[in-house]
Amino acid sequence: MAWDYKVIDGSEEKTDLGFRDEPALNHKRTRILDACxxxxxxxxxxxxxxxGGFLTDAIRCQAWPILLGVHVDQRGEQDGISDSWTTLKKHRDEGQVKLDVNRSFVYYPNDDTQAQLDEKKSQLSDLITEVLRRQPYLCYFQGYHDICQVFLLVLPPATRAAAVARLSALRIRDFMLPSLNPSVAQLRLIPDILRAADPTLYAHVSRTEPFFALPDTLTMFAxxxxxxxxxxxxxxxxLAREQAFTLYVFAxxxxxxxxxxxxxxxxxxxxxxxxKLPQDLxxxxxxxxxxxxxxxxPPESLRSWRSVSSSSTLKTVRDVSACAAQTLEDGHRFFExxxxxxxxxxxxxKVLRTAWANRALILAVVVGAGAVYFRKAPIWSNLAWSVPDHYF
Structure with missing residues (x-):
């Protein structure tokens, strides 16, 4: 059995990757690096x-930015990020960011001192704030910090902000709209998947709304x-699959x-x-x-798929290669x-609710208007004159 040692800010975590021998592990590592x-x-x-996925964080540092379409030049700087974000206008949600960052790093890393954790929280706050200030149209949501802390632990400073920015604008954009409706529209696909795969289980689970999946799908399970x-x-x-894959994982x-x-x-x-997500996955x-x-x-076979907006990330990220070629401006355009x-x-x-609340009045007006119209219409007059006298 091959083992891999992850280094997380000085602490080592031994992970069983499930490979039978070292050559198999080395072969896969070589294949990933070649693909990168x-x-x-x-x-x-x-x-x-x-x-084993990408095996180590050292490899993820190369693979994740590629999947997200991040390009880094020889100096280690990402495209389009040169000016200082600290001088940009404050984002409206920075107060909530601060509250959530204070609750971050609950489960990992395990061996940091309080000073080290405080430093990570400061870095996390800067990462989120930079992304939001550079893309002020995005709305922060609770749980966004859970995603960002994973990127902070995996990626080096040179690529963090660009990777999270592209993830936000192009992959999880539905969750960063000012309404929860797009998120709910995504949840509706989970019962459809269950209905297709196991109708009996679907009938049992459908007694409750699929809001139970919101924390995990919203935060990529983080x-x-x-x-x-x-x-x-x-x-x-x-990150390697289209956005709908997260829903299938939960299903x-x-x-x-x-x-x-x-x-x-x-x-x-x-x-x-x-x-409650099982911990023995x-x-x-x-x-x-x-x-x-x-x-x-596939998503297009599901009944609720037609109700998903064409601007949703579920439909604009069907092809990961195409998504990697999209720009942040594309994300902004889809958002708008x-x-x-x-x-x-x-x-x-709102119009429908108002109409329903006043349905009696509206019905009376329609009936009255209809009566007046038919009484004055030529066809009504001709019909009345053609009726025999003994009917009156």
Whole structure:
């Protein structure tokens, strides 16, 4: 069995990668590095799904930026990031960022001193603030810091901000709109996946709304996964696949808990159980099975897919290579289009609610107007004159 030693700011974490021998581990490492050198996203996608993912943080530092479309020049500087973000206008959500950062790094790293943790929190605050100030249209959401802390621990300072900026604008943009509706629209796909894969389990689980999946899908599982090696491994797969893959991961977890879930009869207890992510996940098996589930029931085969906005990241990130070629301006454009759709939908819903509340009055007006029209219409007059006298 081959072992890999991760170095996390001076602390070592030994991780069983599941390889039978050292040559197999070295072969995969060579394949990943070669794919990174060629910036071959197709190969990286396959390697991310296979056992061990990208293996180490040293390799992730090369693979993740490629999957996200980050380009770094020979000086180690990322494209388009040259001016100081500290002089930019403050983002409206910086107060909430500060509160959440103070609650970060709960589960990992485990061996840091308080001074080291405070330094990481300061770096995390700067990372989030920089991304938000450079893209002020984005709305911060609680749990965003969970995602960003993983990037902070994995990536070097030279690529962190660019990677998180592209992730935010192009991959998790739906969650950074001013409305929760796009996030809810994504959740509606999970019951559809369950219906297709296991109708009996779907009927049981559908007694509760799919809001139980929100913390995990919103944060790419970073909020509830407690082991650093696990969340880094899971991020390999999530970054290598289209955005909808996260929903399939959650659906596959539900499918694996089938027997446990049938023990819960009350909707409240069912919701509670579903909202608690198991900590004994076999991630390699989970990821491989999720990929198979995705192939069997692709997003376009799901009933709720047609209700998803064309500006949603679920539809603008169908091809990871194409997404890596998109620009931050593309993300902004998709954001504005989606935002306009949300505003129009809110106005439509408000009109419908008003109409429903005044339905009796509206009906009376319509009936009255109709009566006046038909009484004055020529066809009504001709019909009245043609009726025999004995009918009056």
């Amino acid at each position: 050198k060629r910036r071959d996203i197709d190969d990286l996608q396959a390697l991310a799904i296979s056992r 909020h509830n996964v407690r082991r650093y090696s696990d969340i880094a491994r899971l991020f390999d797969a999530l 596959q977890i539900v499918l694996r808990r089938r027997d446990e879930l049938f023990l819960q009869d009350e909707p409240d207890m069912l919701h509670f159980t579903l909202s 076999d991630l390699d098996a989970l990821i491989v099975n999720t990929a198979a589930l995705f192939e069997r029931f 289009k989606h935002h306009r759709e949300l505003i129009w939908a809110q106005r439509r819903d």
